[in-house]
Amino acid sequence: MENKRLEVFVVGAGVIGLSTAIRALEAGFDVTIFAEIFPGDQKSIKYTSCWAGADHISHATTNDLMHRLERETFSVFMGLLKEDPLIPVMIRPHRRYAQVFQPDDQLKIDHLSKFYSDFRILESSELPDGVVHGATFSTLCFDVPRYLPYLLNRFLALGGRALRTTLPSLSALLSEKDRPTLEVFPATSSDERGPPTFNPAAVINCTGIGARSVGDVLDTDVYPTRGEVLIIRAPWVHSDSTFHWKDGHVSYVIPRQSGDVILGGTFQVDDWHATSRPETVKLLKERGIEAFPELLPPTKRETRNVEDLDVLEECVGLRPTRNGGVRVDTASLTLDVGGKQITIPIVHNYGHGGAGYQSSWGSASLAVDLLESVVNK
The missing domain is CATH 3.30.9.10 (D-Amino Acid Oxidase, subunit A, domain 2)
Known part of the structure; x- marks a missing residue:
């Protein structure tokens, strides 16, 4: 499937956002991550991934979806350990x-x-x-302080773009009037492509605990x-x-x-x-x-x-x-751009609780499958 011309925004740079962005790049999309906090930044309570333990102990006794995501993730890591013995996972x-x-x-x-x-x-x-x-x-x-930079470096090496910003809402990304200040990350990046077009084919929401407060989501179940x-x-x-x-x-x-x-x-x-x-x-x-x-x-x-x-x-x-468990599904966002109503597909991927690392690759693959289904209709 030809996705190379399609621009996709991923919001959030935790373990779920980074893993999902990597899978989207591998599927042929042009991917930009937007986040307030990235691996390597000073630790913040807003950025859950940096505080994690983390290991792989499945608790999905009654949740078929989480069981599937955890099993796929375990399989992916076993493959990665064979391909790259330097991966910070044991x-x-x-x-x-x-x-x-x-x-x-x-x-x-x-x-x-x-x-x-x-x-x-x-x-x-x-x-x-x-x-x-x-x-x-x-x-x-998982050696978390090493694994998160590993993911970020893999994302950048695949051609991904990262921009630091604080988003009040998902729609703020798409509105020139409301768009917050953007800063290239890392600051030493030599990406010659310039900024994204801000006309994405879809937005993937990986905001974690932020899904409760970010506009256009406001999920009170989080x-x-x-x-x-x-x-x-x-x-x-x-x-x-x-x-x-x-x-x-x-x-x-x-x-x-x-x-x-x-x-x-x-x-x-x-x-x-x-x-x-x-x-x-x-x-x-x-x-x-x-x-x-x-x-x-x-x-x-x-x-x-x-x-x-x-x-x-x-x-x-x-x-x-x-409440209700992890959310990996699709929605849409309709907004006025230059006096014209446009609808942007949204793929949600959040709500993993303490199972983010152990379900990360399974969640990423499912999110990208959903992405392809909504942009290639």
Whole structure:
């Protein structure tokens, strides 16, 4: 299908926006990303992707769409790891521990056993004290500070264009009168094509948590699920793990290629608080060394003192969750341009909650399939 003459705008430069823009370029579209924040910028609560853990643990037990997106994404990453061993993603063993095992947990275990090919239940001799159930399988761990620039560089290398701006609405991009200031990104870019025509064949909306506030979307079903984590220096930790406490809380560790480890976490619904809370940091540390004593330096594990954790950073991110689940569909936007009514197709791709990385390529492919269906009618 010939798409090379068609210009497409992608709004948002998180993991979903970048992945979708790459897939659109690969499909032959001329793609420009518009975003306020890009990989490499100072961290901001507005930009969820930079705060993510992230690993690939499927929770799509009852959501067929998310299950499909996660499975395709897992397959894509396995292929990328073979093609490019330098990609900042690792295959690591995951261990799931639980202090209690409820009837509902069996649904989750059955799902995981079908999703991950080497899944197995741990023997009782393999369980830590106080744990009644455990499982293990191989999964993916993302080095987020490296993976986001990897995506951006791949997008630019494929011929993509990036412009920094703050958009009050999607339609502001298409209105010369209302269009905000645009800045070429990166500032050193030598793109000789000049600015886009601002007459796109379609706009792809990948605004994440911003879908709640950006004009022409204003999706009140979008809300934050606040996550607070610690970045710990522990290069000796090589396993991805979750620990399900009897009170319902979950602790987890996610190793990165850099030798840093994520220790989480919290899942606080509709909580917009943008900075760490001392009481949460204290709980993360205390539960972290109880569930995962390997976070401590080998010579410090006997005493299990939280002060011996090498904490590099306290982080807070707002997972872009949505009532009804992820939204990957089409709509349209009609506006007056020079006294003439025009209709622009919109492809929405947002609302992934905490599953953005693990569903990114599947979501991107579906969004581009929808894009092709609306621009080639």
